[in-house]
Structure formats: structure tokens, C-alpha cells
Amino acid sequence: MPLYHDEDQAMLADTATSFMADQGNIKDQLRHWRDRDCPDGFGHGLWKQMAEMGFTGMLVGEDDGGLGMGHVEAGIVLEEIGRNLTPSPFLTSSVLAATALKHGSNDLKGRYLPGLIEGDSVFAVAIDETPKHRPSRITTKAEKSGNGFKLSGSKSFVIQGASADMLVVAARTSGSDEDEDGITLFAVPKDAANMSHDSVRLVDSSVATHTKFDGVELDGDAVIGEVDGGREVLNAMLTAGRIGAAAEGVGVASGAMDITVDYLKQRKQFGKLIGEFQALQHRASHLYSEVEIARAAVIKAQQLLDGGSEKAELMSSVAKAKVAKTAGLAVKEGVQMHGGVGMTDEYDIGLYMKRDRALQEFLGDAYFHANRVAEMSGY
Amino acid sequence: MPLYHDEDQAMLADTATSFMADQGNIKDQLRHWRDRDCPDGFGHGLWKQMAEMGFTGMLVGEDDGGLGMGHVEAGIVLEEIGRNLTPSPFLTSSVLAATALKHGSNDLKGRYLPGLIEGDSVFAVAIDETPKHRPSRITTKAEKSGNGFKLSGSKSFVIQGASADMLVVAARTSGSDEDEDGITLFAVPKDAANMSHDSVRLVDSSVATHTKFDGVELDGDAVIGEVDGGREVLNAMLTAGRIGAAAEGVGVASGAMDITVDYLKQRKQFGKLIGEFQALQHRASHLYSEVEIARAAVIKAQQLLDGGSEKAELMSSVAKAKVAKTAGLAVKEGVQMHGGVGMTDEYDIGLYMKRDRALQEFLGDAYFHANRVAEMSGY
Amino acid sequence: MSDLETFREETRSWLEANCPAEMREPVRDEEDIYWGGRRATFKSDAQKAWFEACVAKGYTVPAWPKEYGGAGLSPAEAKVLRQEMTRIKARIPLSSFGIWMLGPALLHFGTEEQKKHFLSQIARGEIRWCQGYSEPGSGSDLVSLQTFGEDKGDHWVVNGQKVWTSYADQADWIFCLVRTDKENKYKGITFMLFDTASEGCSTKPIKLISGSSPFCETFMEDVKVPKSYGEGIPAYVGEINRGWDVAKYLLGHEREMISGADGGNTGTVGSAMSRHASKAGDELDPVLRAELAMFDVDALAYGAMGEKFLDEIKVGKAHPAQPNMMKYAGTELNKRRHELMMTAGGSRSLEWDSEETSGGKPSRGWLRTKANSIEGGTSEVMLNVISKRILDLPGS
């Protein structure tokens, strides 16, 4: 498959680009909800509109009422979300949770997917237990209890945890903390007793929770996939989520670069447009080169995942790491090249810097993924 | 103590600068011996002259006939050696071996120091056993044999090994490969039976050996310091050597930077001096800044070592790592900014690149020393 | 006992008697800092007592001459006082741009009457000053400033806008660069002093990406600035149209202050971040650990550079443009430091206003560092200066 969008994908990209620019733009979404101190950190109206566009269920199979599209398509939407810094549950709900639910029973699918497809439901994923992403170690426990399980432990960095109608929770049902096996994934409903959220606003104005499970009783049918066999589902979810986060990151990087290059063409200093200064030109051109390469890594990872290749996992880490470094460069260069105004809340470049920071951290940073690349390469 | 040269040191610097520029310059030494394929890789005449200048024995105590100077002073000479790419046994003989011999018996001192001070002798150090510097692991064995020892094993990257009148060899006299204790240092004379050298020319035109000890019989009085207690002597020698190599590296970096900045002021392209191009100006200025910082790290390490501070070891690794990165940058920028002619043997900048490469590797590269900084800092 | 030792003993007893215990506690928030001015209030009796004792002794500006409200200390004595205050962790009695910025300019360029008038007010904390340099259109290119003062004989009518006027909303007076000759770029600027309560002068705070800030925009609409405030007290420093000389003098002063401060900024991050991870039940990722190690090498090397720079400054050995190098390297390093601290801190450090992060200290602090390489001369300007003044590269 050639590494560019086919005709259908190019059409989708056009649609997503104008939809997000019109409806998901910084002024109408990010700033709007942020300035109102919205406890969800995103707008339900836009989520409903995204459902009408067919975005929310694009990764859900056609048999389950979705569009049965792939990660290239999801990435197209995510890149526009990134470019517009659009706060939305798309990555967690439509990519991560939707990937997990592919492994769920028909009962689970029936319970949750229609709400997702309609844009009525929002899902969250609860994986991290330490401030750094370390999914190899899961200590949250789910003990057998009657027909079901009793969940104890705590999770953090649960994006939109308090707004979610359902949380996908990775818990340990057997073995010790670092074991590969013995993990089970659960779909925990919003109203589960003994679950409590401590909401915190993050630097990018999104809202995440520290979530406590204090003996949360779950039915056996809350299990996604096999008991003790959740690692595979977790990995599938993580790979999809990382590639998705990378796609969003390319959007953040591109958006930051574009407004910076525009600024270079407008701002005058020392009687010249600052874009005439060769030192800035070279840095901008280097950045362009990095963004192009990062985008290539992302589409390669998407195609490998859609093609079911076993190389998708390696490439997901390559993409996540490369994008983290690249978007980090884009926002740093962006603020610096804007100069003083780049430090003000009035300009958008700082918002890109904030979003990039949270996105870099989500599902593993550049160092985490570089380490994984080394491990998967056998060194 | 202020972090700059005092009056005596400033005078020494003036002397060393003009001596090395006159006698040790690239044309008369490096290119001269290289183009003659000299098996030593350096000139004995210059070594003798350096003795007359008082350089060769500057670190040797006054009681032992030396000048009893410190590492700041040795560093002054080394920086000029670096700037002129002067091939010479100074670092190995006058810094490394001389530091080891400080811990030697009066008998050993008497045997070797006069030759060093007079510039008649050359010493080498044999530490590395793998292509990467890893002195924590010593496998070359010295077994008790009669009154003395029998040495078996092999060493590599022994600079000027075949030209040396004596080799300082680190060997294991007890314990296992990775043990901290159980190391002994030996002064092995040139003519020791069952020692063989395989000489190889290195990228910087210096000559090193892979040296084999095939049951080399040594008297008990060849031991430097205590039997099994050589780790301390080895560490002292390494710290001095690393700080010395860092000082030489600052000279390499400065020399490369200076000829590059000069070239920027002469070469015209597109109707301008290339030094007028802002992109090159900024890179040159960044390089200047790094060279200044590297030099500061080196003088700090020298003063700490001369003052007997326990922080000297940490700072030796800081200096070696910082200089390796900085000199690496200087030569890379140097060749690139020279353009095509930078690739030719006719210009000197390539010689700086070659010397830097060998010097970076000697006694641990930037990564090795960054790792040591982390370890010494407790992480 | 030498005179200096006597002075040290006297200072110790004086501090013991006059610096209340509360004033030896670390500064915790903005209110713990006393800035003076017409609208100032004291947070506590201790703060008031300490301030007043210092004013009486001349210790708000110890090195200034006594006739301007200082204590007339020699450099050696001033150093002893600093050492003794540091020893007992005494707070600075009065923070003030009047002391740090306007004062040095007046001491160097002011008339005798001007010094007596303004410096004494500053020493006694009566007037709080702010600085009016940058404008929206100027930035690195400060001299392109457009705020214009039309000459009306005995006064100017000033119109224009300044930005980055720190604490302008709380200041009483402004020292302000105003163009008074449109034909002459460098010799057409006057360094004016006027009351921010003047009619037509207004301010608006600037919200930064790190949150609220001391920075303001200041607008001047037909502000009438008299040319003199009395016999021998011109309303400007130096000469009319020669304010750029004053500004340059102060910029050099400021850059040295910033770079000097960064000289002390040698903090490594690896070991703290490793402990931080342990506390959270985790350990450093190996690639992140490597990155921290490479940073620590740079930080420790820069620490040595800071020490060397200060040693060389003292004896005049440093290249006069070396502060530019220090400012460049120090601020870039500090930005990298905070990037790594954010990374090592993980999702916890993303929190924007949680209690656990004391209201988002890590993230707000990180964002704030991004200004380091912009304010007081951008990194790009520093590199230009190094190219020109140190490397002597040809101008483009």
C-alpha cells in the first residue's frame, strides 16, 4: 500500500479539515470551555456533531453499527483534532475504549457501542498507577467475589474519568505486580459503587482524575476479553492509542509550525520581516523536515496496524517517540520565535505548548518508547 | 581559588603557547611524522625539547627531581598540545604514568623518573581489554610466581605501547573479573620476555598496540603501590588522565573553532563572506559558548584535583564528557563550514576531527562519563 | 581587629537587634515581599519594623551615599553586610525597580538635585517605579520604539503604548523611553520620568501562558509630562534625545544581573528526579535516566562556568560581551532543566491547580522558563552579539 491517502481517505481528510476548523477551532472549543472552567474539559455538543459526521464510531465494526474504518482514517480525524487543539473524547473513547471493546462480548458491545456511535456516551481508560506510564506493572487488584469481581486500587491520569459513562480498567486478577499474565480488563460503569474520582485540571485545560476503587463490585460480564488474558487486549488498546496519540501530535506539531511560519512572515524587527533572518529560516526548515518525517512514521504505523502486521507495535513506539520529540521542538521553536507575545495567553502558540506537553506524557513519552524500540530490537 | 590562571600560570601559558606553536605545530610534527609513516607516531626530538622546557617532569615531585607542579599547569601544556595536534607522549608518560609512579617505591621512582624528566624515556599505560573503556573489569592475570609474578592476558588501545620504555599495566592478582579489590599495577619494562606488541596506526596517525602478556615474569619490585590494592592507584591515574585528556580536548576544540572562524572571514559565496550568513554566525556563537563552558569545567576539575578535593572525581567525568561533546561539535561544525575543502587532506580541519575522535575514546567517552556522573550522583 | 572586622561585629549586633525572627523566614508568597510606594501596606508589624529600621540605617540602599538615603558603605563593607544578612537569612527589606534600575541610571547620569530628590524617595520606599521600555512593535529591536513625546515648550505630550511594564498596575511613577525626535533613530529618544497617575495614562495586566503575571501593558494618551520638576530636577535622565545612552547603560547592567543570577543556577536534576520516582513507587526509565545524566554534565559544567565568570568579572578578566554568552547558555539550560523536570515528574506535574502541586508549581514554573530566553535580550540577540563582539564575524 502506498504511504499516502487513497481517494476516499483524501476526501475524509478534506471533510475532517473543514469540520474541525469550523466547529472544533481554538476559539470556539478550547478557549470557550476553558474560560468557563468547564468540569468536563470538552463540549458535549461537538461530540454529538462528531457522531453525526460518523467520526465517533469509525473504528467500530460494521456488524456492530460502526463504519468499520481503520487507523489511517481515525488518524485523519486525530490530526485535525491536534491542529485545532480540539478538546474531545475521541482518542480515549473512539480509539482506546473502542479497540478494547472489539475484544468484548456481544453483550458488552450492545451495552456500550450504540452510545458511542450516537455521541451520547464518553469512555475513559484507567491504566497508569504511577506518574509515569508503566503498564508492565499493574497492581490494582480484582479479586473473585461471588459471580463477579471486587476491584481495589487506584489509577491516575484518567482523562475525562469523571465525565465518562464507562471506564476501561486494567486490573490484576492473578500473579504478581510485574507479571505479563494475570491481567484482566473491565468495563466499569459510571455509577459503580465505591468508585471515587478526584478531578484535576491539567496544563492543557483537560480534566483527568485520580480514581480510587475501594472494593468496587463488578459482575462477571464486565470483563472485556478473557480473565487473566487481558494483556493482549491491553496491548492492542495501547498500540492503537499510541498511534492515535501520535497522529494527534502530528496535528499539534503542524499547527504550531504553521502559525509560527505565518508569524515569521508578519513580524518586523530591525526593519525586516523576521522570516528573512537566515538563522530562523534554517530552524524553521529543519522543523519542517522533522514534521514531515514524523508524519511519515505515523502513517506507516497506521497502515501496519490496519494490515495486521506484527511490525505495528515497533512502529507505534517509533511514531510516538518521533512525534513527541518533533512536536516538542515545534512548540519550543514556536514560542521562542513568537518572542514576548508567545508568552501571552492572548496568542495561541502557548496553548500548543501546553497540549503537546500533556500529549507527550499520555501513553508513554519519547524516552519510554525509545527504550521499547531498543527492547523490541533485542538490545 | 579563583577559576583563572594566576600570574605564574599565565606566564607558563604564554611559554607553552609559543613553544608549541613554534615547535609542535601541525606541519612540523603531526604531518611530518605521519607523512614519513613514523612507527612511533611522534618525534623524540620534540620530547627532548619538552624536557628542556621542564614540561616532561612537571607533575613529578621536587624531591624526585621534578617541578612539583599541579594539574592546572599540566593542563596548560595539554591545551597547547591539543591546539597544535602535537603528537607526544606527554599525556601518557607525564600525566598518567607519572601519577602512577607517585605511588611507587623509591626504587621504582629512581629507575624510571630520571629518564622521564630528561625526555629520554617514554611510558605507556595498558588498561583497556575491550574496545570500549571498562576499567571496572580487569581480567589480565598476574599470578604469584617465586618472588614475583607471572602476567598473562592482553590489553588494547595501548598508546605508543611499542615505543615505550615501560608500561604501566593493571592486572588482577585476586578476586574475580568485576571485583573492586584484587587489582595490582605493574611497571613492566620494555624488554620483558614474553610480551608482544601488535602495532596499529589509528585514525589520528598515532600508534597504539594490542599487547599480549604470555607469561611475562616480573620481579616483586615491579609492583606499583600495594599488591591487591591497585584500584586506588588506578583510579588516581585515571582521574588525572581524564582531566588531562579533557584539557587536551579543549585545545582541540579551540583550535578547530579558531581555524573555522578564520575561514568564515575569508571564504566568499554568493558575493558575501560566509561569516556574514546569520545561520552560520549563530552556530559559531553557540560553539563558542560551549567551548567556554567546557574550558571552565576543565579548570574546575584541575583545581579540585590539585586541592585534593573528593569532588575531583565527579568533576573529572563532567569535564571529560563535556569536552567530548564540545570538541565533537567543534570538529563537525568545522568540517561542514569549510565545505568541500574541509574534506581534503590539504586543510587542517580534518586532522582535528581525527584527533578528536581518538581523544574522545581515550579513557572513556561522553556516554561512559555521563553514566559515571549519574552513578556518583546516586541514580 | 581590622576596621572591617569591627564593622562585621557591629553589623551582627545591629541585625540581631533589628531583624525580627519572622523576617528571617523564607519568602513564601508575593505578600512577603515589600515593594513600597504610595499604595503599599505592610503584611505584618515585623515587616514594618524591619523596613523602618533599615530606612533609618540607610540599609535599603547600603552602598548609596548618605545624602541620598543610603548608608555610604564601601564595597567591602557592603559585602560584609550582604554576608551577614545571608547568614541569618534576613529578607530584603525593600524590593524596588527604583533601587535596581533607575537608581544606577541616576547615580551615573543624574544631576545633583535630581539624585537628592528621586534617590531619597526610592531609599525610603515612598515611590514605587516601573519600567517603560518595550513596545508591541519593538521587541528585540528596542530602538524602533514609537511612543512619541511632542515638544510643547515647557512640557511634552506623550502618546503611545508600552508592554512588559512589570507591576505597572501597582507602580506610582514610570521611567520611560520616549521618542522625541523622529528623524534621529538613536539620538532621538529621551529617558523620561513621570507619574502613572497622570491623566491619560492607564495600565492593563497581561495574562501569561503560565497564568497571571506582574506584567502589564501601559497606554499613554495625550499624557502631559513637564520638562522639569523644580530647580535642577529635570523630568528626564541624562540629556534630551540622548536617552538611548542611558538605556544601553541599564541594559548592560540588567544583563549582567540576569547572567550573574544564572551563574548560580547549577542545579542538576537526575538525583532529585530519581528520588522523586522512588517515592512514587517507580524508577527512572533507562533512556530518561541517560538524558538526565547528559543534562547533569551540562549543568555541572555550566556551574563551573558561572563560578569562573564571576571570578573573572571581579578582576576585569571577562570579555565585556561575555554576559551575553552567560545569558544565552544559562537560560537555554534552564529551559532544558524544566523540560526534564516535567518529563520526570510525569502526569502529576501536568496538574495545573491541584493542592499536591501547590497550585501547579511544576507546570507553571516550566512555562515561565520559556520567557528566560526572550526577556532581557533574546537568545538570538545574544548570539548576534557574540558573533559580532567576540568572534568578530563580519556584519551582514
Added chain:
Amino acid sequence: MSDLETFREETRSWLEANCPAEMREPVRDEEDIYWGGRRATFKSDAQKAWFEACVAKGYTVPAWPKEYGGAGLSPAEAKVLRQEMTRIKARIPLSSFGIWMLGPALLHFGTEEQKKHFLSQIARGEIRWCQGYSEPGSGSDLVSLQTFGEDKGDHWVVNGQKVWTSYADQADWIFCLVRTDKENKYKGITFMLFDTASEGCSTKPIKLISGSSPFCETFMEDVKVPKSYGEGIPAYVGEINRGWDVAKYLLGHEREMISGADGGNTGTVGSAMSRHASKAGDELDPVLRAELAMFDVDALAYGAMGEKFLDEIKVGKAHPAQPNMMKYAGTELNKRRHELMMTAGGSRSLEWDSEETSGGKPSRGWLRTKANSIEGGTSEVMLNVISKRILDLPGS
């Protein structure tokens, strides 16, 4: 069976019959490459047989028309031939700047007679060509070239000096940019073709930092170049004084070749270097391992970029200036790769001519990569082009 499948089958049998086993072995040294020319000799009978079979079939230049010595293959057929040759690892029968550089220029700009004359010679490997572009004074600024051809009616008298004329010491003819109008910078250059055995023409090899090299300096002292080599065969490509158009066309061609080649250059280093360390009884230092991992991320990402670029080029989707980006990123990456390989290889890789390193392959290879970002357009020029043509930044 489609025509293409038929062609594939035929090609397979033909290769089976005509490509000797020896010609399917990897190229080990310079002698394994056949460059043709008046002074060429074959290393072996197999080399000769393979070359002659290809000439007869038109397979030294398969896509060129038959009348110029090619096989007249369609792009699809040429691709099949490439695939089948790659499959059996067949060596290239004839390496030649005539094929790679002059050929495309002649095909695009040449007269019919010129093509017949020169292209056939090239296809048959009779004449070995070298390129005369750069001069000591020019470099990135190619158009500033000074070599001058004085018009003497039916011939020029050429004086000047060229550098980086690869293999000029072994070449028969040179295609050479010569200034023929000093008044007109861009429209004053002629793309001349002449025999390097002409009186006054001499060459001298250039020694590189990596050792001996194919590069030469070529000197022209009153070299007489006739304007025509016969009816319809001008001694220049394109028009007199319009050689810059030809040069630009070829530079684009060359940059695409270089960047395309680098597109395949995705080699990671971590895993090989880790095995390398194990073999030497050691293991990777943790900080070095981290550095290798960060590199491998970049290398694998660039690999994807190479694939994407080639896919996009094929369908005309790539930005026309994108080869500049590929060249920049690919060459910088390759330099970093070799730096890391040298570091990971340790002191062994420093050896300059030892048997264990096959004569210093690691160090010489490393040094050679430093030219990557200089030859065929420096990284700085690439960045200038990206700024101008892709980012549309204003010219300075």
C-alpha cells in the same frame, strides 16, 4: 499471460543464460565495478561476458531508445528488469557518469545527431565521462564559476580549473561548465563536451581525510575546444550561453538520485552494535544504549519517510522541492549513524589500516560520510531551498 508477465519470463531465462555466477556475487572492491572507457580492462572473463551480453541486448541502458544503444524498454518493463536483476543479485554491467548524468542531459537537450553519436558510445562503454562543475572559488555558489572559454570563431580556448571531477584521472571525456559570457551571470555559461586528452588539460587526484579518493582537480590551460564534432554534433549541450539550464536540470536529477538512495538508508544501529559489544566480551554502556535507541527511532521514522517520498514521487504528489528535504535529513542522519557506529565500536574502530578492520573501513567510512552534507548541495543550501520554496519565507 499479460505482456509484462511474458517479458518477465523471457528476462528470467535471458538472465539465467547470460549472467555468469561470478557476476551475482556482491561487489567487493573497486575492481569489481566496470566503468568502461578507452583504458578499461576487464577483471575477469565473466565480467567481460556479462558486459558484452548486456551491450548486445541494450541492457547497459535498458530504458534508452534502441537507436541510441538502449533496449527501448517501457518504464514498466524496465522495472521488471530491475526486479529480476535484483532477485538474482546481478551486478550492474556498466557504471558510468555518461549513463547517469550526461545521458539524461543529452536525451533532454541534445540534437538527434548528437544523441546518436554520444549516447551510443556511452551505451557501449567506449567513452568514460567525468563531470566538470565545481571550481575552487565556487562551491555552493556554482554559478560564480570562472573557467573561461574565449570565442575564437570555430573553437573556444578554455582556461580554468575544476575540482571534485570524480575519476577525471581515468576518464576520456569531460562534460564541463564553461563561462562564455562574462557580462551575463546565468546566461553566460556553456555546457561543453571535450576530450581530456586535449593539449593543456591535466588532472591531479585529491587526497581526502578518509584517504585516497576518486576526486580530482582538473586544470585547463589554453585547451582548444572545437564548436562542433561534425554535422549536427555540436560540442555543447543545449545552446551556447544557456548551459545553466542544462546544469540545473541535472542538479535536480542528481539530488533526486541522492535523496532516493538515502531513502533506502534506514539502517538502525542499536541491535548490531549490541551484538558487536557482546562479541568483544562487553556490553553496551547504558547511556550509549539510550543514544542508540533515540537514533534508531529517527532512523526508522526516516525509513518510513523514504518509502512515503518514493511512493509520492511516483504519482507526482511530492512537493517539487521535497528532494531537498530528503537530502538534508538523510545525509545528516547518516553522519549521525556513523558517529554512533564509531563510538560503539570503540578503540577498534579507530584503526586506520589494520587487517581486522579491513584497512580501516569503520573510520574511513565515517570520515567519508562527512561529505554527504556537502556534495550535491550542502545542508545549508538545502535549508535555504526549503525556506524559500516550501515554507515561502521572504528572501533576505
